[in-house]
Amino acid sequence: MTSTASIRASRTGWRTLFLKEDWWAIWIGLGLLAAAILLFDAGASMKWIAVTPKKWHTIDQLLFQLQDNAGRYALLFGLWAGVLGIAVHALGIDLRHFLPAFLFIYGVSLLIFFLGEWDRAHDYNLEPPLVALALGLVIANFGKLPAWIESGLRVEFYIKTGIVLLGATLPFTLILWAGPVAITQATIVSLATFGTIFWAGKKLGLDRRLAATLGAGGAVCGVSASIAIAGAVGAKKEHAPISISLVVFWAIAMIFALPLAARSLGLPTGVAGAWIGTSEFADAAGLAAAQAYGGYAGNVPGVTGNPEAAVRAFTLMKVIGRDVWIGIWALVLSVVATTRWEQTGIQGRAGIGEIWRRFPKFVIGFLLASLAVTAIAQSHSFADYKNIVEPNLVAPLRNLRTWAFIFCFFSIGLTTRLSAFTRAGAKPFYAFTLGVAVNVTLGYVLSTRVFSGFWTALGQ
């Protein structure tokens, strides 16, 4: 076997299952799900360790909660540090740096979580996702972080783990029911956004490979799409960072802007989640916005619907409607770049395998988790599901998911350098921003007009 063949074989072999964070997100998410199911079958529950703060009014109540549950919070830290530590060690990240960094992230996340449970938190817009993000941004941009903290800032890993756990709280029947609509809406917006950015980029005289990288970043899955398409088309080294800077800039802006706009328009949670899923640029950023909006339900006048609906609609739209198609985008653009665009002295060899190689594998875990819990739910009556399965099996997994998301939201802030936004340059900024305008407008029209009834029903 030649060295190239050997590399290819090992890349596609079983080792890949332990070398990509997508797979580790599956192992961790499904592992926690399996443990929860085993405990549930034995008549116990994982809820003791999956502890979350409860509503509080006075500082005394807060301190009492902390003191009363100190052991549970310590054990929860041990659980997360253990499973995440195994994964990052296999990925080649130094555990001596990761563990103290994760302790810092866990400690701050705990404080943010408690702040979000203050009974007046909504009066001051202290939604945990937004607080985590804002606090991280302030620390990273106005303070100085020790280098070892970097090892713990695994935004994508936390969000993927959270999404796999989210699968356990999302009925598979809902995915089957809503999936086609999500794919239809997302496809319309993705094609329009990519076309706009690519066309504007070409008109402004940008390299086609840069225009394609920008277009995919805006249309498909943000930073992940930027990096995937940059590699597929053989972009210049500086193209991916330009696209990433713009994606991060607009994704951070949209975390605050979309929930604010949806709130002022009084959109139901399902509709707002669908809009955020269509018009946000990254999974992590979108989940922050969707979770923040879900928190408004029942707390902010005019916001109706189930709090979970925002996250559910977002996930269906973003993960099922947009993320899973990145391999096809990469394959098509790679073939076009090789056969139609200016030659670079490098030969491309894209094949159908590109679709699987770039497939966001964590989606498999998300679907499997949904299937498993749906199968368990089917064997119980509705009353039993509400009184037994939900509190003892689903709720603890939802709590763990919330923890994973807060780790992620805080990490987004800590890894975002505002000074990096100026690197992109004017022309890429104009092209991308035009795409943002099309994306947000089209996403709003489709979510609130064309498919409004559908997304509203999802929230009930």
Added chain:
Amino acid sequence: MSAAATPQPVTPSCGSCRCFDSEPASVERQIPGLRSLGSGYSSVKSGDGLCRYHGRYLAAEYRCPQFQAGKAQASKGWRSTMVSRRSGPVDTTSTGTPQSSAMRLR
């Protein structure tokens, strides 16, 4: 045997070239912002990496006439062996500009 019948040598792909760096941590260092809402360890990145010769970010399956066989890696245990096999050659030396790197490699 005629020249036409002589099989042309197939250039190995970029994944095994010494100019190609696809090691996730290294890619994250060299692409600012990647860790903010993305990752060098994700599936969508596949085996892509930075080519110091051409100054491009490429899929490991690309090929070019300037291919240079990769350097042997010192084993640092099962984990580093696995990473190296998956990612192709891992080079931790300073990259410099594409031009200076190309000159150095020549």
